[in-house]
Amino acid sequence: MPGTAAGLTAGARTSEAALVARARRRDEAALREIMQANNRRLFRLARGILRSDSDAEDVVQETYVRAFTHLDGFLGESALSTWLSRIAINEALARARGRKPQVELGSVPEATLEAQIIQFPLSSAATDPEKSMAQREIQRVVERAVDELPETFRMVFIARVMEGMSVEETAGLLGIKPETVKTRLHRARAMLRENVEKKIGPVVMDAFPFAGERCERLTEAVLRRLGIGA
16 A cells, blocks of 8 residues: 555665664754655645644644654554654644644754754746746635635645545545545545636736736847847
8 A cells, every 4th residue: 555664665665764763863864854855745734734834834843853753653554754744734733723732842852953944835946037926826826726625625635636645545644535535536626626717817817928028028139130229
């Protein structure tokens, strides 16, 4: 089954076990490798519950602190990513419900609390400001539409579509039947499509801008070919 230790190849299981063993010894490179491999998934899962970037980032950091200080509790019965995802979901749900964390962190080493984590959301340098602006607006429309999905549908959509988890892995992570995953995903897609279509109309009118730098560049090129101006 994907997402379980049994579903990993022998080489992958050995590699993960070695990585966890290094992490238990507070090997910095191992801790960084684990975080870089899981940052995006944990952030998206936490944000799917809390619908807040800053709260989701807090959950991701809290998840790593709890995991790295309780690695003896990881028995390898599931993939490390699945174990971390469950911690993140539980932490996010606890925050959403206003509960206090179950594990006290007073004894957590300060160096662990200061572990560097990739900033979210990841972004790349924009070479075309106008295109980038249109893309960001479309992204915001999609993000808002995802946020508006009921939590039960939202979490399945994030796990299956955004993180590419299998039906079985999603079912195990969320504690539901595979058939329920399929049903909720179908419904989530229909709801999301409807929400996006309602909001995307005004945005796509500006999706292919031709102003600013590009407009000026073309204008100057034409004038030069006509021998007008400098």
